[in-house]
């Protein structure tokens with residue numbers, strides 16, 4: 001007797017399932033009216049740190065659409081916050097942090113306090129795992145079908161926000177500092193590499209069945225810096241996870257990396273690589289090992305636009321990946337103004353085979 005495996009987990013472990021499993025980056029978010037309703041009640045960090053709320057927000061999209069994956073509701077900036085960096089999410093502006101630009105700034109942070117600070121997140125995961133593996137169906141998702149995904153920001157992307165102190169298109173201060181004070185920048189990346197690996201392992205111990213490493217700004221780096229600050233840390237984090245939790249898949253997302261994504265996919269040891277909107281999935285598939293699972297990569301604006309154009313493009317991506325392990329997703333997060341019906345239509349389209 002073999003238990004029916006969860007489609008997303010099976011795919012992340014290398015099985016070519018058909019139709020492909022589907023979930024969407026930022027599926028738990030502002031495009032859902034039920035998310036916006038909870039948003040009135042508490043600020044963002046409180047929502048992340050209150051298990052009742054985080055569990056609810058994680059499950060909202062599953063109840064409506066029955067995606068194959070439930071991604072933990074949290075944020076990549078919870079790690080620096082847990083180390084003691086000041087963090088505020090300012091409506092209309094995004095995250096604002098007390099910039100860390102010197103060794104003295106770094107010395108004020110304490111990785112030793114992370115485990116305790118993120119304990120509510122671990123409680124959220126324990127509760128979510130009990131729910132996804134419980135006897136009750138979650139909306140249209142069948143019982144036992146949903147895979148629980150944990151995540152963290154990759155060291156370079158988290159360093160971008162830590163050093164810059166806010167979002168940016170170019171992160172000039174961060175990239176300049178990597179050149180003017182490489183010793184400091186290397187220590188920051190090193191600290192983030194070990195603490196990110198620890199946090200992802202803790203998420204797995206709390207119930208995450210797969211983990212994703214978001215490197216949203218990796219594409220800003222030239223190849224030599226990309227190898228040093230993107231590929232090397234991802235390789236170390238994956239090796240630590242593999243050693244402590246063999247068999248738990250790691251998804252890497254080197255966003256905007258262009259051709260360097262191929263090197264990332266070949267060298268980091270990740271089980272799966274998420275591709276951004278600009279990548280030609282088929283062309284990448286031809287250049288990486290057939291065992292590397294690919295995830296992606298419909299343009300989020302296609303989902304905003306909806307209609308036959310969205311369905312045609314979604315089918316084209318799905319069908320081009322047939323026969324190889326593929327997780328259907330977007331090339332970046334769901335746009336907050338996306339009509340929820342478009343998301344429902346997309347999930348139905350992927351599964352219509």
Ligand SMILES: Cc1c2[nH]c(c1CCC(=O)O)Cc1[nH]c(c(CCC(=O)O)c1C)Cc1[nH]c(c(CCC(=O)O)c1C)Cc1[nH]c(c(C)c1CCC(=O)O)C2
Pocket residue numbers: 024025026027028029030039044071072073074075076077089093094095151167214216333
């Ligand atoms: C760079 C980055 C961040 N956070 C994240 C990334 C990497 C992915 C990407 O490139 O989008 C990752 C993230 N952020 C959030 C999740 C939760 C799970 C999910 O994907 O649904 C995940 C996986 C919730 C969130 N994180 C944030 C929100 C919106 C805050 C709110 O509701 O007030 C959500 C739902 C806030 C956030 N968090 C961050 C920014 C820049 C912002 C402000 C901009 C924005 O609002 O989108 C940092």
